Each structure stands twice: as C-alpha cells, then as structure tokens.
Amino acid sequence: MFSMPGPTPYDLNFRALGIPVRVSPWFWAVTAIMGYREGDWVGVGLWIGCVFVSILAHEYGHGLTSRAFGLDAEIALHGMGGLCRSEGATPRQRLLIILAGPAAGFLLCAVVLASVKLIYGVDPVDSLALVFPRWFGDIQAAVSGIGRNLRRLETIHDLIFINLFWGIFNLMPVYPLDGGQFTAVSLTMWRPRQGMSWALMVSMAAAICLAIYCFQQDQTPAGIFLAFLAVNNYQTLQLLQHRSRYGTIEEDPDWWKR
Secondary structure, eight states: OOOOOOOOTTOEEEEETTEEEEEOHHHHHHHHHHTOOTTOHHHHHHHHHHHHHHHHHHHHHHHHHHHHTTOOOEEEEETTEEEEEOOOOOHHHHHHHHHHHHHHHHHHHHHHHHHHHHHHOOOHHHHHTTTOTTTSSOHHHHHHHHOSOHHHHHHHHHHHIIIIIHHHHHTSSOTTSHHHHHHHHHHHHHOTTTHHHHHHHHHHHHHHHHHHHHHHTTOHHHHHHHHHHHHHHHHHHHHHHHHHHTTOOOSSTTGGGO
C-alpha cells in the first residue's frame, strides 16, 4: 500500500551505517501537526525530534538486519511514517527483517528507561507510569524523581510512548503495518496462492475491531487511520480476487509486493 515515495528537491538526504536515508518534507509537516500544542513551539520541536529519532531507529532495525543478510537497504521517512526497502530476502529472512523494526524501538525504549534509572534513580516501572498511569507504577514517584521540568518530562514521555506504544500498535495484524506484513509472509509461506487473501481478511477484521475500539476511547485520529487501512485492504483484496478470477496472478507468491 505504502510505496517508497519519490524524491523531491526539498528532501533531507544522508547516509549512515552504510544505508542511505531520505527524509521528505511531508515527514516534518505531518509530525508537527500530530504534535501541535498551541503556542508551544518548543514542545512541538521536542516532539518532532523524538519522532524522528524513534522512527529512524525503527527503520534502521529493518535496514541493519537486511544488511546482515547481505542485502542492500534504503530508508525513507515520509508523511505516513517510514519505510525501509530491501530486495532479495527469503521468506524466513523477511520475517526476521520485519520483526527487527519493532525490536529496535523496544530496545530504544529500554535504553531510555535505563538512563532515567541511572540519572534520576526512578524505577523503570514508575517511568512507564508517565505513559500508562493506570497500568504501571507510581506516576508521582516518577515526577518527583525526574523533577518537574516540563520539557524533560515531555521528552521522556514521548520517547516511551512512541517506542513502546507505537511499537505494540505496529505489531497488530493489520496490513501494511509490520504485524500485518508478518502475517502476510507467514500465510504465503504456508499457502502461496491463498495466503495473501487470508492475510487481508485477517487485516480487515483486526482493523475494523481496532477502529471501533479507538472511536469508543475518543481516539478519533487512530480510528480514522485504521478505518482507512480497512478500506484499503478491502480494495486490495478485490483486486487480488479479480486477478485470480481472470488468471492474471503470477506464480511468484511475491507478486503483491511489486
């Protein structure tokens, strides 16, 4: 669904750890809109920095794993998040490449929690209460230990939220999130001809259920995003079934990636 975006004259381009990275201006714009806080441009800037570092770490998880398998990789950050493109991986390699992205985010979250423990003496469970106060630790203990510096608290909160919560969300079996891609690869390994259809059906059901839950929790942007993915999955499934009916699907089980 989300293909590698084309270059623009305003892209930020650099290369690190042997992987070229391209950042679209839409990445900065959409991230700023997501983190907009009226009159608080410093807070918006900190949010953008946290998102940039976190998504880049996620994509490098994919990219460095691809490089470990001897494959070339290319990273692009764009308005809908990030993409890492690599070609030539076997299905089992692709499964590991897919999981490496969320794993990198979880590792970054662990580094943040360990740093807070080392610097401020705050237990990691209490730090998690900054994002999940109903489920973990004592938020007052975290605030007291870290201090009431708003910028510091915001930065720690954002890094935990992006790398842990977004990472878990990204593992949901909704295509083209990493969880949906993992489901698609797994099912096409088992049933090359039917696997992608089944994956899209699972994806639609999961997206619809999650969208309903988000709307019930007043998480309207997430609900709209999931509803959009459900519709896109339905359209992709219709295209796949049309091609199957008229015998235009190639024997290559990876036809849908192109």
